[in-house]
Amino acid sequence: MPHVVLLAGGVGGAKLAHGFAQLLPAGKLTIIVNTGDDFQHLGLQICPDLDTVTYTLAGLANPDTGWGRTGESWRTLDEVARLGGPGWFRLGDLDLATHLTRTHLLANGHTLTAATQQLCQQLDIIHTILPMSNSPAPTLIDSDEGLLPFQTWFVARQWQPAVRRVCLPAEVQATPQVLKALEKADLVVIAPSNPFVSIDPILNVYPIRAMVVDLPQVVVAVSPIIGGQAVKGPAAKMMAEMGLPVSAAAVADYYNDLIDVFVYDAQDRETFQTDERPALCTDTWMTTPAQRRRLAEAILSYTMELTNQ
Amino acid sequence: MPHVVLLAGGVGGAKLAHGFAQLLPAGKLTIIVNTGDDFQHLGLQICPDLDTVTYTLAGLANPDTGWGRTGESWRTLDEVARLGGPGWFRLGDLDLATHLTRTHLLANGHTLTAATQQLCQQLDIIHTILPMSNSPAPTLIDSDEGLLPFQTWFVARQWQPAVRRVCLPAEVQATPQVLKALEKADLVVIAPSNPFVSIDPILNVYPIRAMVVDLPQVVVAVSPIIGGQAVKGPAAKMMAEMGLPVSAAAVADYYNDLIDVFVYDAQDRETFQTDERPALCTDTWMTTPAQRRRLAEAILSYTMELTNQ
Numbered sequence: 001m002p003h004v005v006l007l008a009g010g011v012g013g014a015k016l017a018h019g020f021a022q023l024l025p026a027g028k029l030t031i032i033v034n035t036g037d038d039f040q041h042l043g044l045q046i047c048p049d050l051d052t053v054t055y056t057l058a059g060l061a062n063p064d065t066g067w068g069r070t071g072e073s074w075r076t077l078d079e080v081a082r083l084g085g086p087g088w089f090r091l092g093d094l095d096l097a098t099h100l101t102r103t104h105l106l107a108n109g110h111t112l113t114a115a116t117q118q119l120c121q122q123l124d125i126i127h128t129i130l131p132m133s134n135s136p137a138p139t140l141i142d143s144d145e146g147l148l149p150f151q152t153w154f155v156a157r158q159w160q161p162a163v164r165r166v167c168l169p170a171e172v173q174a175t176p177q178v179l180k181a182l183e184k185a186d187l188v189v190i191a192p193s194n195p196f197v198s199i200d201p202i203l204n205v206y207p208i209r210a211m212v213v214d215l216p217q218v219v220v221a222v223s224p225i226i227g228g229q230a231v232k233g234p235a236a237k238m239m240a241e242m243g244l245p246v247s248a249a250a251v252a253d254y255y256n257d258l259i260d261v262f263v264y265d266a267q268d269r270e271t272f273q274t275d276e277r278p279a280l281c282t283d284t285w286m287t288t289p290a291q292r293r294r295l296a297e298a299i300l301s302y303t304m305e306l307t308n309q
Numbered sequence: 310m311p312h313v314v315l316l317a318g319g320v321g322g323a324k325l326a327h328g329f330a331q332l333l334p335a336g337k338l339t340i341i342v343n344t345g346d347d348f349q350h351l352g353l354q355i356c357p358d359l360d361t362v363t364y365t366l367a368g369l370a371n372p373d374t375g376w377g378r379t380g381e382s383w384r385t386l387d388e389v390a391r392l393g394g395p396g397w398f399r400l401g402d403l404d405l406a407t408h409l410t411r412t413h414l415l416a417n418g419h420t421l422t423a424a425t426q427q428l429c430q431q432l433d434i435i436h437t438i439l440p441m442s443n444s445p446a447p448t449l450i451d452s453d454e455g456l457l458p459f460q461t462w463f464v465a466r467q468w469q470p471a472v473r474r475v476c477l478p479a480e481v482q483a484t485p486q487v488l489k490a491l492e493k494a495d496l497v498v499i500a501p502s503n504p505f506v507s508i509d510p511i512l513n514v515y516p517i518r519a520m521v522v523d524l525p526q527v528v529v530a531v532s533p534i535i536g537g538q539a540v541k542g543p544a545a546k547m548m549a550e551m552g553l554p555v556s557a558a559a560v561a562d563y564y565n566d567l568i569d570v571f572v573y574d575a576q577d578r579e580t581f582q583t584d585e586r587p588a589l590c591t592d593t594w595m596t597t598p599a600q601r602r603r604l605a606e607a608i609l610s611y612t613m614e615l616t617n618q
Contacts, residue, residue: 043412076403082406096388101389101394
């Protein structure tokens with residue numbers, strides 16, 4: 001089995017991670033997760049994308065919301081609202097336990113990588129989930145309402161302010177674990193996550209972009225745009241606001257020389273302009289566990305065939 | 310009505326505060342609360358004595374435990390334990406809301422005094438609850454197992470390590486609100502709280518002890534020792550360990566020239582050695598709201614009579 005390294009944001013990344021997780025044995029899947037969305041709230045260190053991936057692999061994710069846990073309750077946050085505290089960022093009673101435990105571990109000198117590892121072990125996740133960095137790397141949104149912290153734009157303002165530019169911090173360093181995973185990768189997959197606020201923040205972490213470009217191994221990206229729309233979230237809206245065509249092909253162009261293979265949905269077969277790059281056209285919807293597994297299988301078969309040619 | 314200022318720790322302080330709260334109108338009761346027990350845990354700022362007083366005045370206190378809230382649930386903390394986090398300090402789902410809201414307010418630049426005021430307002434408390442200081446003032450216990458942070462000794466080790474000395478931090482400043490309350494006090498009452506770890510930490514805050522000693526108004530202390538035993542907690546055990554007689558009279562001696570009146574329980578009538586100081590012997594048990602009110606009334610009547618002589 002190849003060692004697959006997946007670069008992932010939240011929901012789309014978590015679903016494809018779940019697809020590979022069903023196929024690969026322990027030690028063969030590493031998911032490098034965006035932490036540009038992370039923020040401090042109510043004194044807690046909150047890592048939305050890490051949690052979405054973790055909850056999904058642990059079978060605890062809420063399938064209806066795309067965030068948070070299944071079987072969630074809201075006793076604490078309802079009381080926070082009664083006490084005049086902020087309720088705009090929805091933190092359920094079970095979800096809070098993750099943030100409290102992580103904040104405790106960080107306050108006691110653990111890195112975010114070590115804290116994430118403990119949470120994964122306690123939830124019996126056999127695959128490796130890594131934050132892209134142990135240092136804060138907050139994404140800022142330069143919008144028509146000014147420069148907004150990511151969660152202010154994404155959750156509080158429900159990604160309505162038009163995006164002019166995504167601002168990513170300079171000089172954030174990857175962890176040794178991330179570097180090692182990329183070094184031993186047989187296949188790198190860029191998940192169907194938002195290219196601008198999920199994948200770019202990972203690539204922006206030094207030296208991840210350069211490592212991915214220089215890798216001799218195959219690098220695949222999966223389109224987050226299906227039929228001219230984002231499966232979930234602001235990707236399509238952002239593309240339009242930043243003057244890009246809203247299409248799978250535009251995503252392929254955006255990743256440009258970073259990738260060797262592009263995967264797009266069968267729904268875009270007619271309109272997708274093939275370039276010289278190998279491309280896999282297949283069903284990329286990942287609602288069910290079986291669909292997730294099938295897409296991961298299709299990516300593995302296609303790239304293994306390509307490598308063996 | 311006189312303006313009463315109560316110096317209070319946790320349970321005993323909260324009960325007597327509840328007694329005065331039933332008698333006095335808004336603006337006439339200020340409770341200065343020990344914050345030497347405060348600590349950071351799971352990233353949250355936790356103020357056990359402030360919360361016990363607040364919950365008691367709001368009618369939300371759990372009467373069985375002496376801490377925390379009535380109708381409490383434990384969904385989040387159970388999940389923290391599952392995730393490998395610490396469960397030794399019991400934080401219920403409703404209680405957590407207080408710590409989250411306070412931590413949020415502190416992180417946004419509010420003082421502990423302002424955060425406490427917001428919590429009290431939201432819970433419709435008409436009396437004034439003040440932390441003794443806005444600065445951290447952690448009490449340390451010099452024990453036969455070494456120097457322990459207060460909550461490690463009190464909760465994690467269930468106050469079993471023998472106490473050699475209570476260590477209080479130097480140069481902690483009182484807030485302007487505390488100074489103003491003492492300046493306009495008509496009566497200062499030292500609650501039946503632990504003299505060493507609840508009252509001394511308040512008196513240790515500059516310049517509270519000097520102000521209380523110099524006040525022309527009457528200063529009353531209520532004995533936390535009844536029949537040679539502490540009503541709750543380690544007061545009696547600590548007195549023995551520090552070589553003091555375990556009696557109401559020994560508490561009166563300990564407060565010495567700080568107080569003008571000592572209140573002790575009818576149960577100690579036979580053994581209490583009267584000195585020259587006026588003393589009120591009455592029923593000091595405060596299980597029910599009516600008992601609390603009656604004790605507060607008895608203190609008010611006795612001291613008003615004394616003043617009018």
